[in-house]
Amino acid sequence: MIGLTPPSHPGAPLWPRRIACQAHQLRSFVAMIEPGEELFAFARRVTSRLDGHAAMLNFSAVPLHRAALHVPEADPTRQQIMRYGPAAVFDEACELVGGQMSVGITAEGPVLHCHGYLRLRSGTLFGVHLAPGGCFMAPTARPVAVQCAVLEGVRLEPIFDTETGFSLLSPVLCTDLSSFSLQLAA
Amino acid sequence: MNALVDFPVSAAVETDFNADIDVDIDISSKGRAWVLRFKPDEDLIGGLLEFAVEQGATRLRMIGAVGSLMHATLVSTEGRTIRVDGPGVEIIGLSGQIDTRQPDGAKAAGLRMVVADTHGQVHSGCPAPGGNPICVTIELFVQDCG
Numbered sequence: 001m002i003g004l005t006p007p008s009h010p011g012a013p014l015w016p017r018r019i020a021c022q023a024h025q026l027r028s029f030v031a032m033i034e035p036g037e038e039l040f041a042f043a044r045r046v047t048s049r050l051d052g053h054a055a056m057l058n059f060s061a062v063p064l065h066r067a068a069l070h071v072p073e074a075d076p077t078r079q080q081i082m083r084y085g086p087a088a089v090f091d092e093a094c095e096l097v098g099g100q101m102s103v104g105i106t107a108e109g110p111v112l113h114c115h116g117y118l119r120l121r122s123g124t125l126f127g128v129h130l131a132p133g134g135c136f137m138a139p140t141a142r143p144v145a146v147q148c149a150v151l152e153g154v155r156l157e158p159i160f161d162t163e164t165g166f167s168l169l170s171p172v173l174c175t176d177l178s179s180f181s182l183q184l185a186a
Numbered sequence: 187m188n189a190l191v192d193f194p195v196s197a198a199v200e201t202d203f204n205a206d207i208d209v210d211i212d213i214s215s216k217g218r219a220w221v222l223r224f225k226p227d228e229d230l231i232g233g234l235l236e237f238a239v240e241q242g243a244t245r246l247r248m249i250g251a252v253g254s255l256m257h258a259t260l261v262s263t264e265g266r267t268i269r270v271d272g273p274g275v276e277i278i279g280l281s282g283q284i285d286t287r288q289p290d291g292a293k294a295a296g297l298r299m300v301v302a303d304t305h306g307q308v309h310s311g312c313p314a315p316g317g318n319p320i321c322v323t324i325e326l327f328v329q330d331c332g
Contacts, residue, residue: 026219056250072274082274102325115278127302171221
């Protein structure tokens with residue numbers, strides 16, 4: 001439309017445009033999320049011992065009794081191409097039909113980035129960026145298996161990106177493999 | 187070395203586990219895995235195909251992906267093209283595999299993507315090459331499977 005400037009990133013493009021780190025090994029395991037457990041707390045519990053490795057968690061058919069999510073919106077300040085407003089909360093029985101969570105590691109613990117889609121009580125599907133601390137498994141449900149894929153030898157580190165104005169998870173090779181062991185949470 | 191090992195074992199030593207076994211071991215490329223990040227405006231499928239060719243991987247399986255798109259272009263099973271406008275179309279599921287041995291236009295036919303638009307509405311289909319530019323970032327976990 002005439003007069004409207006399309007949204008854009010605040011900073012100049014950074015190179016390279018693609019980053020790839022090959023893992024030493026791919027391992028896969030299953031962890032159980034317990035009734036009443038919060039999704040991100042579960043992920044921190046499971047991945048807290050993945051010292052220096054990147055992980056991807058795949059959620060499927062997790063019954064929830066509360067879900068909090070962010071929907072992207074344009075940033076009126078144009079400091080970023082988009083931003084997340086306050087979390088929308090669904091305080092009702094719903095289901096995380098599918099979701100994927102990438103796990104990065106910092107000195108303060110795991111950094112989690114999760115997208116998924118919910119089936120609301122009405123049957124409608126609603127897909128979003130899940131809000132940390134706001135998604136709770138139904139307390140009366142049975143434990144649900146979550147598949148966890150771990151790529152050993154690669155870290156996902158949050159790095160501030162001047163091009164987008166966000167702190168983003170970026171793959172970094174682990175150079176020290178001397179203490180290479182994968183300790184799974186109990 | 188991250189690899190699956192295929193080795194043929196002579197039938198003559200099947201029952202004698204203490205015998206020296208003369209085997210040929212081929213270290214294949216199967217099983218290599220990567221963590222990828224694509225930056226803004228990189229096409230999701232174009233980037234995956236170029237990466238596969240660079241790495242000599244004929245098939246790349248998607249382990250998982252979390253990211254966002256400027257807009258999404260999906261092809262339904264009926265062949266209908268679906269355009270999901272953004273920016274900020276969230277990738278909420280990416281599964282299947284790409285195959286660089288397939289003809290142009292069919293290399294990504296084995297992929298399925300689920301996205302959410304800026305209203306939370308969910309759309310799914312096969313992502314069309316050239317039609318899914320990254321918005322902010324994407325974290326991709328992929329595995330070489332042939």
